[in-house]
Amino acid sequence: MTEQKPGALDLLRGLGKGLATTARTLATPAHTRQYPHVEPDLPERSHGVIALLEENCTSCMLCARECPDWCIYIDSHKETLEPTTEGGRARQHNVLDRFDIDFSLCMYCGICIEVCPFDALFWAPDFAYAEGDIRNLLHDKPKLGTWMERVPESALPESAAPESAVPEAGAAGSTAPQAGAAVPEADE
Numbered sequence: 001m002t003e004q005k006p007g008a009l010d011l012l013r014g015l016g017k018g019l020a021t022t023a024r025t026l027a028t029p030a031h032t033r034q035y036p037h038v039e040p041d042l043p044e045r046s047h048g049v050i051a052l053l054e055e056n057c058t059s060c061m062l063c064a065r066e067c068p069d070w071c072i073y074i075d076s077h078k079e080t081l082e083p084t085t086e087g088g089r090a091r092q093h094n095v096l097d098r099f100d101i102d103f104s105l106c107m108y109c110g111i112c113i114e115v116c117p118f119d120a121l122f123w124a125p126d127f128a129y130a131e132g133d134i135r136n137l138l139h140d141k142p143k144l145g146t147w148m149e150r151v152p153e154s155a156l157p158e159s160a161a162p163e164s165a166v167p168e169a170g171a172a173g174s175t176a177p178q179a180g181a182a183v184p185e186a187d188e
Ligand code: SF4
Pocket: 066, 067, 068, 069, 070, 071, 072, 101, 105, 106, 107, 108, 109, 110, 111, 112, 113
């Protein structure tokens, strides 16, 4: 009998502790987020997806070359601009045909955004673009352009004022996904 007494006390103490924990938990508000019914309140400069400001892109290929996952695909061609003054020289410039990012490979390191010398890539906070088919995570330039609407104004350079920053969705001619995009020479 004398051996059972401490055991019974321990049991009561344990029961008391358990009830106290239950009572404390009941009084604590739950941190569960009811996503997708309730959108999370994210900081505006969250790193959710990469947006492309197409008019700033010169097809220099720097982002594609520096991407550790090789998941940026760029195609472009050269066009000649006629001289604007008499006796002037014709100039060549790159025209962007294709700019795709494969988000099934992207590891969101942000290197492409950091190295772009022309402020053409930005973080947008959108994150809800999961797909049932992994192949649908390859996004082209019209789609990347639509995410410019979500880039916070504070992240945009002066040259990309909000009204000029958003290219018309579907306005740019994207090319069909193709493997082994050619690497054009950067234009001056
Ligand atoms: S965030 Fe990193 S992995 Fe993703 S496209 Fe840019 S450089 Fe590549």
